[in-house]
Amino acid sequence: MVAHELRTGRTLRCFSKELAGHRVPPFNCGGNSLVVAYFASAEMGCFLSLGWPFPVHLLDLYVEYRRMRNGTLGPGESTSLVAALAWLGLQRFIPAQKDEMRELSLRGGFYTVEEQEQLLDYCQADVMALKPFLKKLLPDISGGPALLDGNYIKAVALMEHTGVPLDTNLYGLLKRHWKTMKLKLVKRVDKETGFYDGFSFRRERFSQWLTQENISWPLLPSGTLQLDKEAWKRMTKLYPQLTQHAQLRETLSALKELKLPMGSDGRNRCLLSPFKSKTGRNQPSTTRFIFGLPA
């Protein structure tokens, strides 16, 4: 962790072992100070892991930048610190070795003294970049709402830290038998038609069956069968005997692979991505968050 105190100019650098020795943050987080960070839910998650109390006042520059760019973000445009610095014309503060250092931090495990220093330098570059960032954004930041946003980020960090408890036995059972269940379903529906080879829908077999049944199926401009949801919806109205097959396709599509991240305590945790949507909502991944899965 690296922290920089604007008032005194003091910079604090601590690696994980040293941090574990502190019962409270080694810098002022009381009512007469303001803690500034970018995507602060990560920092607040660190506070929670260390058993530290949250700072009284928190300003998340990510939230303020996100607010500033709302409606002007291009398709696929990132809101990372690097992208934000670039957009604000602060390119000279972007750390040069970012990707390499990110890989090193994600590697985990044992770090040599030299690697520890490199990682702290990397963190420090990010922290120091927040100084001009804050200066640039300050005229557009309204104190009251920004501090409320900071409070919300603390709540998000708490939710991310707590996670959602899962029935681990049931989840394990489902995960183990997921493919078998799907295969049984295919076999039951496809018993008499034989369109499937395992999970694969064979268009040729389906085409032969259509000829046999004298059914005229919609074609794409290329001449191949149109097999999207819309075509199936239309055709099952005309040929109700295909309803079960249409439902099977939908069910197989909904029963995608289970890949919920789960901690050793049986809890599902993932980034809740606060303020990611245009309307300010959270937008967690639909595949990694339990409540994002299909009902």
Add this chain to the structure above:
DNA sequence: GCATGTCGCTGTATCCTCAA
């Protein structure tokens, strides 16, 4: 009227099927 949840549409990335 507001907050929240659900559904469906759109664009992009990725996967799957099939023919060469």
Add this chain to the structure above:
DNA sequence: TTGAGGATACAGCGACATGC
């Protein structure tokens, strides 16, 4: 085995429904 074409997965978002 590989590349092309098509389908599906996923994210993002707004419209609409529902409950308070």
